[in-house]
Amino acid sequence: MDDFIFNAADESQTARLGVALARVLPPGSVVSLCGTLGAGKTRLVQAVARACGVEPRAVTSPTFVLIQEYQGHRPVYHLDAYRVRDEDEFDELGPEEYFEGDGITLVEWADRVEPCLPRDRLDVRIEVTGTDARRFAFRVLGNLDPTILDRLVGEIRS
Ligand SMILES: Nc1ncnc2c1ncn2[C@@H]1O[C@H](COP(=O)(O)OP(=O)(O)OP(=O)(O)O)[C@@H](O)[C@H]1O
Ligand SMILES: [Mg+2]
Numbered sequence: 001m002d003d004f005i006f007n008a009a010d011e012s013q014t015a016r017l018g019v020a021l022a023r024v025l026p027p028g029s030v031v032s033l034c035g036t037l038g039a040g041k042t043r044l045v046q047a048v049a050r051a052c053g054v055e056p057r058a059v060t061s062p063t064f065v066l067i068q069e070y071q072g073h074r075p076v077y078h079l080d081a082y083r084v085r086d087e088d089e090f091d092e093l094g095p096e097e098y099f100e101g102d103g104i105t106l107v108e109w110a111d112r113v114e115p116c117l118p119r120d121r122l123d124v125r126i127e128v129t130g131t132d133a134r135r136f137a138f139r140v141l142g143n144l145d146p147t148i149l150d151r152l153v154g155e156i157r158s
Pocket of ligand 2: 042
């Protein structure tokens, strides 16, 4: 499958998308999130985290903490590259440890640190298409199992 496009009409649909995503991502998955301020990156992470048994209020856009670990029934690692100065500073945070772990790792502002990310990952681009409308474009990169997107479609429709 090429890009999978999901148009969320409102926040509740973004939340459903996040739950569906959590169901299809295998342990050790890395998700790169790109989109402007307020696009909905953190909202999507919140929904994934909730589906993994994490209290969604624990999930915020990190201000000073650039990496947050949430322990649900599956670990969720939330990285945010917005405030990192450059790629070196990001690498110094030790992201490999998370990429290689068994949790789901989601990286906000992934475009800022693209060379530091694993090649095999799910890339998500979010566009603001209306006050409450958001367009999510999903793309499988590298050797990530491409059937993830087919299963994501199945989960959303179920
Ligand atoms: N369909 C939607 N999906 C997600 N968020 C939505 C939607 N409609 C409206 N919103 C609003 O858009 C904002 C998204 O905020 P969020 O913190 O998720 O953005 P972000 O991409 O993480 O931004 P930042 O780059 O500042 O971290 C929230 O205020 C939310 O209420
Ligand atoms: Mg955010």
